Amino acid sequence: MGQKTGNRVFRFEKDIRVAGRGNCVGKIENEGPLSGTFDHVIPDEYYGKQTFEQAETEFQKTALETAAGRAGLPVRELGLIAGGDLLNQCIASGYCVRNNGVPFWGLYGACSTMALSILTAAIAVETGMARHAAALTSSHFCSAERQYRTPLEYGGQRPPSAQRTVTAAACLILAKEGAVRVEQAMLGRVVDFNVTDVFHMGGAMAPAAADTLAAFFADTGTAPADFDLIITGDLGVYGSAILRDLMNQRGIVLGERYADCGVMIFDGARQDTHAGGSGCGCSGAVLTARVLPEMEKGTLRNVLFCATGALMSPTSVMQSQSIPAVAHLIHFTN
Amino acid sequence: MGQKTGNRVFRFEKDIRVAGRGNCVGKIENEGPLSGTFDHVIPDEYYGKQTFEQAETEFQKTALETAAGRAGLPVRELGLIAGGDLLNQCIASGYCVRNNGVPFWGLYGACSTMALSILTAAIAVETGMARHAAALTSSHFCSAERQYRTPLEYGGQRPPSAQRTVTAAACLILAKEGAVRVEQAMLGRVVDFNVTDVFHMGGAMAPAAADTLAAFFADTGTAPADFDLIITGDLGVYGSAILRDLMNQRGIVLGERYADCGVMIFDGARQDTHAGGSGCGCSGAVLTARVLPEMEKGTLRNVLFCATGALMSPTSVMQSQSIPAVAHLIHFTN
Numbered sequence: 001m002g003q004k005t006g007n008r009v010f011r012f013e014k015d016i017r018v019a020g021r022g023n024c025v026g027k028i029e030n031e032g033p034l035s036g037t038f039d040h041v042i043p044d045e046y047y048g049k050q051t052f053e054q055a056e057t058e059f060q061k062t063a064l065e066t067a068a069g070r071a072g073l074p075v076r077e078l079g080l081i082a083g084g085d086l087l088n089q090c091i092a093s094g095y096c097v098r099n100n101g102v103p104f105w106g107l108y109g110a111c112s113t114m115a116l117s118i119l120t121a122a123i124a125v126e127t128g129m130a131r132h133a134a135a136l137t138s139s140h141f142c143s144a145e146r147q148y149r150t151p152l153e154y155g156g157q158r159p160p161s162a163q164r165t166v167t168a169a170a171c172l173i174l175a176k177e178g179a180v181r182v183e184q185a186m187l188g189r190v191v192d193f194n195v196t197d198v199f200h201m202g203g204a205m206a207p208a209a210a211d212t213l214a215a216f217f218a219d220t221g222t223a224p225a226d227f228d229l230i231i232t233g234d235l236g237v238y239g240s241a242i243l244r245d246l247m248n249q250r251g252i253v254l255g256e257r258y259a260d261c262g263v264m265i266f267d268g269a270r271q272d273t274h275a276g277g278s279g280c281g282c283s284g285a286v287l288t289a290r291v292l293p294e295m296e297k298g299t300l301r302n303v304l305f306c307a308t309g310a311l312m313s314p315t316s317v318m319q320s321q322s323i324p325a326v327a328h329l330i331h332f333t334n
Numbered sequence: 335m336g337q338k339t340g341n342r343v344f345r346f347e348k349d350i351r352v353a354g355r356g357n358c359v360g361k362i363e364n365e366g367p368l369s370g371t372f373d374h375v376i377p378d379e380y381y382g383k384q385t386f387e388q389a390e391t392e393f394q395k396t397a398l399e400t401a402a403g404r405a406g407l408p409v410r411e412l413g414l415i416a417g418g419d420l421l422n423q424c425i426a427s428g429y430c431v432r433n434n435g436v437p438f439w440g441l442y443g444a445c446s447t448m449a450l451s452i453l454t455a456a457i458a459v460e461t462g463m464a465r466h467a468a469a470l471t472s473s474h475f476c477s478a479e480r481q482y483r484t485p486l487e488y489g490g491q492r493p494p495s496a497q498r499t500v501t502a503a504a505c506l507i508l509a510k511e512g513a514v515r516v517e518q519a520m521l522g523r524v525v526d527f528n529v530t531d532v533f534h535m536g537g538a539m540a541p542a543a544a545d546t547l548a549a550f551f552a553d554t555g556t557a558p559a560d561f562d563l564i565i566t567g568d569l570g571v572y573g574s575a576i577l578r579d580l581m582n583q584r585g586i587v588l589g590e591r592y593a594d595c596g597v598m599i600f601d602g603a604r605q606d607t608h609a610g611g612s613g614c615g616c617s618g619a620v621l622t623a624r625v626l627p628e629m630e631k632g633t634l635r636n637v638l639f640c641a642t643g644a645l646m647s648p649t650s651v652m653q654s655q656s657i658p659a660v661a662h663l664i665h666f667t668n
Contacts, residue, residue, distance in 0.1 A: 008437060010463045051653050080521055087647065088422040090442045091655075094524060094645035098658040103342060103521035106442040106450065106645075106660070108424045116440065123457055129344045129521075147649075187414055187437035187463075190428060311428035311440075313421065315481075319385050321425075324432035326440070 009186045009219045009331075016125050017178030018332075019132065022066025023288040024059045025281070026141065026167030028273075032266045037289040038168075039066050045142050045167065052142035056085065056092040059169035059281075060138045064096065067171035067288075071132060076101045078173070079130020082120035084113045085138050085280055086165075087147060092138050102134075110309030111205075111234055112188065113137040114170060114284040115328035118305075119185040121174045122330075131175060138169035139279025148198075148314055161200040163236045163262055163278035170284025172292075179296040184220070184331035188212045190311060192324040198317055202239015202262070202275060205308040208325035209235060210246035212306055216329055217252060224254050230304045231291060232327070233283025234262030236276035239308075261286035261307075283307045295334045305330045343520045343553045350459050351512030352666075353466065356400025357622040358393045359615070360475065360501030362607075366600045371623040372502075373400050379476050379501065387425055390474040393503035393615075394419075394430040398470055401505035401622075405466060410435045412507070413464025416454035418447045419472050419614055420499075421481060426472050436468075444643030445539075445568055446522065447471040448504060448618040449662035452639075453519040455508045456664075465509060472503035473613025482532075482648055495534040497570045497596055497612035504618025506626075513630040518554070518665035522546045524645060526658040532651055536573015536596070536609060539642040542659035543569060544580035546640055550663055551586060558588050564638045565625060566661070567617025568596030570609035573642075595620035595641075617641045629668045639664045 024040040040062050047055040060083075068075045084107035085092040097104045105124070109116035117135035124133040142152060144165035150156040174182060191211050195204035209232050217223060224230055235243055240260040247254050261283040262276035287305060294300040308327040317323075358374040374396050381389040394417075402409045418441035419426040431438045439458070443450035451469035458467040476486060478499035484490040508516060525545050529538035543566050551557060558564055569577055574594040581588050595617040596610035621639060628634040642661040651657075 010461070053649055053653065054655075084440075084442055086423075088649060089420075089444065089645060089647035091645070091647045091650045094658050094660075095650065095655065098524040098526040098645075101523060104524050104660060105454075105521055106418075108418055108440040108442040110423065120439075120454075123461060123463070127344070127457060127461060129457070187439055189435060190432040190438050192432040311423060311425070311432075313423035313425045315387055315422060316425045316429065319387065321388075321429065324428050326428075326438060 007219050009184050009216055011184045012122060012126050012182060014126050015176060016122050016174055016182045018172050018180040018292060019175035019178040020067040020071030020173035021288040021292050022063045022070065023168060023170040023285045024062040025285050029166055029168055029265060032271060034265055034289055052140055053087060053091055056138050056140040056143050057095045060092055060096040060136060063169035063171040064134060064136055067173045071173035071175060073132060078102045078132050078134050080105055080124055081134040081136055082107060082117045083136030084108050086110060086144055109326060109328065110311055111278055111280050112307040112309030112326055112328050113280040114287060115305060115307035115330050118172055118330050119328055122182045122185060125174050133174050135172045137280040137284050139165050139281035141165045141167045144279060158274055159199045160274055161238050162274045163201055163234060163276050164273040165279040166265060166277040166282035166285060168281030168285040170281060170288045180292055180332050180334045182330060183333045186212060186216055186329040188327040190324045190326045192322050194322040196322050201278060201310050202236040203242055204310050204323035205325040206235055206239045206242040206246055208327040209243050209306055209308050212327040212329050214250050214252060224257060227257060227304050228300045228302045230254060230258045232260045233307045234278040235260045235308060236262040238275050295332060301334050303332045305332060341553050343518050343550055345518045346456060346460050346516060348460050349510060350456050350508055350516045352506050352514040352626060353509035353512040354401040354405030354507035355622040355626050356397045356404060357502060357504040357619045358396040359619050363500055363502055363599060366605060368599055368623055386474055386476040387421060390426040390472050390477050391429045394426055394470060394472045397503035397505040398468060401507045405507035405509060407466060412436045412466050412468050414439055414458055415468040415470055416441060416451045417470035418442050420444060420478055443660060444645055445612055445614050446641040446643030446660055446662050447614040448621060449639060449641035449664050452506055452664050453662060456516045456519060459508050467508050469506045471614040471618050473499050473615035475499045475501045478613060492608055493533045494608055495572050496608045497535055497568065497610050498607040499613040500599060500611040500616035500619060502615030502619040504615060504622045514626055514666050514668045516664060517667045520546060520550055520663040522661040524658045524660045526656050528656040530656050535612060535644050536570040537576055538644050538657035539659040540569055540573045540576040540580055542661040543577050543640055543642050546661040546663050548584050548586060558591060561591060561638050562634045562636045564588060564592045566594045567641045568612040569594045569642060570596040572609050629666060635668050637666045639666060
């Protein structure tokens with residue numbers, strides 16, 4: 001059985017590995033710095049369906065089937081699927097798994113869902129609840145815009161601090177075999193620094209990332225220099241700069257090995273994506289298209305993946321509530 | 335480490351018990367058959383707050399503090415809180431836990447969340463991730479009505495098959511000590527029998543309950559007669575009758591020991607609550623106010639708690655999608 005190191009970090013005792021990975025992204029996502037690294041690129045934002053929400057479900061199905069295929073088994077033979085998304089009542093996920101015969105562990109972590117679902121799937125493998133467990137999530141620019149902001153047809157303007165929701169789904173299959181190991185995981189705490197600007201999510205989420213990373217370093221007696229890569233998702237240009245400042249205030253210098261999925265997926269100046277990417281699919285796509293392949297090649301060996309999520313809703317924002325955030329962490333090694 | 339019995343049922347190896355329980359309900363809930371059994375009754379649906387959503391968060395805080403108090407520790411000393419609710423982006427839960435210093439495992443299971451959060455909290459204790467883990471959920475008639483249906487002021491009519499969302503929050507603290515044991519748990523599969531009537535949730539969820547209960551009996555080699563109580567939440571009057579039929583078709587007679595939380599919490603004829611109660615708080619309130627106390631007294635010793643959830647959203651319904659459902663199961667013993 002795994003052990004809690006220090007206060008909150010959970011070290012898996014079993015050798016839990018990434019047996020399969022898959023992603024499926026939209027057209028603009030494949031026109032950024034990571035162009036050509038994705039498993040599937042779908043130019044049609046409807047993915048042949050009648051609505052953006054149903055399209056998001058199709059993105060998830062494609063990512064799930066791709067990951068299961070790499071793990072060498074059909075989806076129906078998975079022990080369970082742990083997942084969620086940004087849509088009200090997580091319908092992208094609920095409709096993805098309906099009638100596929102696989103037990104479903106529904107999660108809500110907003111943009112932190114990729115890390116939360118990996119933690120959940122890994123715990124399921126650790127306990128023997130499942131031999132193969134899937135971690136699945138997605139986001140879709142069009143379904144998110146009309147739910148969280150304004151209809152696309154409205155053509156609302158966005159400030160430079162705004163981030164663009166990534167159209168992508170990503171999936172990991174965790175099991176006993178694979179090049180990359182899930183060695184440790186840590187659940188985040190919900191922190192709220194009274195940020196109320198919904199066009200500055202990076203600022204709202206940076207304190208949660210700082211809270212989680214600082215606790216991880218303290219509990220494990222490690223420092224940023226001990227890792228090949230420390231990657232957050234998705235703070236964007238401004239949020240990741242704020243995270244560096246917050247860590248500096250704690251005497252922790254993230255340094256050159258720190259990166260953010262929201263910054264990596266888009267070229268803001270060229271793609272007019274403002275402060276970067278966001279959405280559950282952003283960190284999921286960067287993890288499965290860039291980070292895990294490099295770990296499989298051995299060019300990265302020791303990575304901290306810290307996905308961040310903002311837990312407000314349009315209703316809470318209209319009610320003048322500030323934006324709570326959470327950051328969950330996964331420590332990958334190979 | 336726990337073992338998977340049969341296909342999907344997980345048997346906890348550690349002696350995981352209910353160290354604390356708490357609930358907080360509204361006025362109408364305390365005027366039904368369970369009147370006088372609740373920990374806290376709040377006549378003001380705003381609970382002193384400005385909005386129904388913020389009130390629901392207060393109901394959660396009261397249930398959480400009551401359960402932690404019974405477990406003999408302050409909330410801040412909990413190892414983690416596993417929870418969710420029905421509101422978009424689960425804001426009742428996110429705002430309940432913000433800045434309380436406790437790691438948060440966000441879940442989405444609609445009305446099945448009480449069982450899903452107990453499963454999650456129990457797994458956390460089983461693995462050693464937490465010594466004390468909370469399972470928390472809530473629902474609020476007023477916040478649910480305006481989100482899922484129509485504003486209260488509209489005074490919309492409801493057919494007899496409609497269920498009333500229960501205003502309640504419930505919490506369990508799982509740890510090593512306590513009279514009631516969490517012995518087994520089982521994640522449900524998402525099933526969709528093409529029900530499209532949002533005023534007949536019981537009909538949409540009954541197939542999920544049948545799928546989970548039939549799998550549990552098959553995997554464990556047990557029958558309904560082996561248990562003191564088999565309780566679903568929340569199928570209501572019509573949904574629970576449909577469940578009996580679906581089980582009969584499988585050659586399984588639920589018999590006299592079967593009950594439904596949605597039927598138990600209201601007196602439909604007297605309270606004009608139609609087919610019964612629903613919402614995450616319904617099964618949570620019945621579990622913590624009625625079932626667990628009877629298990630502590632020893633009048634019930636062997637109980638199957640099968641909470642059901644409908645995974646549609648108003649958006650998916652407007653898009654003519656049918657209603658997927660899930661049912662998660664917890665086996666309590668003492």
